[in-house]
Amino acid sequence: MSIHSFLSQHIHKAWQRKGLLSTLLFPLSCITQCIVQRKRRYYQQHPDAVYTSHTPVIVVGNLVVGGAGKTPVVLALITALRQHGYTPGVISRGYGVRIGEHAHLSAQNTEANYLGDEPSLIAKETGVPVAVHPKRILALQALNQAFPQIDVVIADDGLQHLQLGRVAQVVVQDARGLGNGRLIPAGPLRDLPSQLQHADLIVTQQTGSDISTSPEYIQGVPHVGMQLWPTAFRNLETGQCLSPDEALSLFSGKTVSAVAAIGQPQRFFSMLQKFGVNPQSPLSLPDHYDYSYSPFGKIDADFILITPKDAVKCKKFADKRIWITEVSALFSRADWHTPLLEILQRH
Structure with missing residues (x-):
């Protein structure tokens, strides 16, 4: 195990409770909370600042830092949408890739050094059109322009990109849930825990437990277990x-x-x-x-x-x-x- 992975594992373990370290870092989490609340309040008060495409957008994201299983959910959702007659496309950030003013499109290159690892995987496994850019709106505009046949867009991550209009939100989590319920750095959350209630579907990735016992609802939101x-x-x-x-x-x-x-x-x-x-x-x-x-x-x-x-x-x-x-x-x-x-x- 690398040093980075070792530290990450122990940090996530510490974030499961409100211990001494979390308490010491809590004032910084209050600053994070103020920033998050201010951002959300701005877009609530200025709905014209939200970009809404003619193509409905479904955002698949998570509230905690670290992988929760978004990409498998995106792949499964692509399959489900196709089975019901839709023509989906995907937008993503393109993590680790240098992207200039214009979005990168899978029609030009599907390799990881051009799209990023997760978008590359999605493009190669499904063949759906993919566009990547740190500014999700630019990715969405490029996707719609290059592939006019698309009638629904899946945003791989982007739950916190409030400028991006969406018709539905899928929150993916794992056994960690919301951890200790605190925002970073005192906890694992990168968004307000109350945002879980604004999801349209919650997916919990499980490893050891039986997914058939998963509750149908969490905080009133439809829920499914996934393995x-x-x-x-x-x-x-x-x-x-x-x-x-x-x-x-x-x-x-x-x-x-x-x-x-x-x-x-x-x-x-x-x-x-x-x-x-x-x-x-x-x-x-x-x-x-x-x-x-x-x-x-x-x-x-x-x-x-x-x-x-x-x-x-x-x-x-x-x-x-x-x-x-x-x-x-x-x-x-x-x-x-x-x-x-x-x-x-x-x-």
Whole structure:
């Protein structure tokens, strides 16, 4: 585990309670709260400052810092919208990518060094049009102009980008929930906890618990549980694809390690353990790690499992030991997307 991942893990653990560290930092959180409230009040008082597109926008975001599972929800939502006759597109920030005045479009390039890792993954896995820019409005305008056939836009993150008009909000969280309920730096929240009540759907990613027991509502908002589960294993170098059972047979009796550069790497390792693979000495890397050099050479294992998000940046490493763990989102209810479809039908 890297120093960054070690510190991140312990900070998130500390944020689960109102301990001494949180109390000492609480005055700074009050400043954060004032900034957040002032920003929200401005857009409430100046609705003309909010950009509303002719294309309805569904924002998928989270209230806490760190990965909560937004991208799997975006992928699942794309599938659901297509099944109901919609033509979706996606806008995102493009984290780690230098973007000038104009948004980057997937029609020009789908690589991670152009779109960012998560938008690249979305573009490659689904083929939907993607536009990225730190200013989400510029991404939305570019997307609408380049792809006029799109009739609904999913904003991957952007819950706090209040200038971006939206018809629906999906809040994704994990077992941490709202933590100690305090804003950063005394807690994990980057927005007011009351904003949970303004969501149209809450999705909670779970690892160890049974998603079928998930409550249907949280604070009066429709809620579904979600788990990620391996659906296939694909060799990074050769492209060979194995079913879960075939992969388990291949890995049996061999040493298997895992590498993850996502918001919560331990969640990936826990999923593998529940699946039946116990990764030896798993390596946690910072979220959005750029893979400027290979971290795999020092790993002594017969097989190395990575996430799809990492895979879009690792193709340059020729190592037949690396296998991509392809996953799908399983929801506590098959009709999890119904609240969003009902909103779209009204628009």
